[in-house]
Amino acid sequence: MTDIYKLWTRKEELENIIKKKQEDIMQPLSQSTGELSLYDQHPADIASELYEREKDNGLLELLELELEKVNDAIKRYNSGQYGICERCGKSIEKARLERVLNTTLCSECARQKQDKTTRPAEEDILSSARMADKGEAIQVAGYEFYE
Ligand SMILES: [Zn+2]
Numbered sequence: 001m002t003d004i005y006k007l008w009t010r011k012e013e014l015e016n017i018i019k020k021k022q023e024d025i026m027q028p029l030s031q032s033t034g035e036l037s038l039y040d041q042h043p044a045d046i047a048s049e050l051y052e053r054e055k056d057n058g059l060l061e062l063l064e065l066e067l068e069k070v071n072d073a074i075k076r077y078n079s080g081q082y083g084i085c086e087r088c089g090k091s092i093e094k095a096r097l098e099r100v101l102n103t104t105l106c107s108e109c110a111r112q113k114q115d116k117t118t119r120p121a122e123e124d125i126l127s128s129a130r131m132a133d134k135g136e137a138i139q140v141a142g143y144e145f146y147e
Contacts, residue, residue, distance in 0.1 A: 003082060003097070007074050010101055014067040021060045025053065069102040076104070085109055 076082045083092050085106040092106045105113065 004074070004077050006101060007070055007077060011067065011070045011074065014063055014070060018060060018063050018067065021056055021063065025056055025060065066102070072104075073102040087113075 073082060076084075083097055084090070085092050086104040087109040088106060090106055092103060096103060096107050103110070
């Protein structure tokens with residue numbers, strides 16, 4: 001599979017997942033829990049439903065972020081910059097590109113960047129995961145009033 005084919009495939013995948021998630025989120029709460037109305041439900045059920053939804057929202061943001069990066073990578077590909085490190089101008093290792101399709105840094109530059117900012121080396125994937133953790137913690141705290 002060529003790089004550009006992989007990028008387009010990932011782009012399509014992401015667009016489909018995002019569309020599906022957006023449709024899920026648009027559904028009224030009472031409908032997706034299968035109850036008559038919000039007021040008939042135990043507050044804890046509503047809380048867990050809301051929690052699931054917030055998780056979906058967080059995931060959606062991450063997917064949109066990834067799509068943005070994949071689009072960037074396609075742009076770079078079209079201008080002949082794909083697979084070339086943004087920082088040092090050397091070719092990015094093939095294995096690294098295969099692991100992080102939309103990376104803009106070679107592993108050496110990524111490591112240096114990590115030292116400076118204490119961010120994980122696989123910046124695209126791991127920083128997304130970190131954002132998700134943070135979001136969930138805030139949401140959990142936000143729902144304490146249900147207890
Ligand atoms: Zn580099």
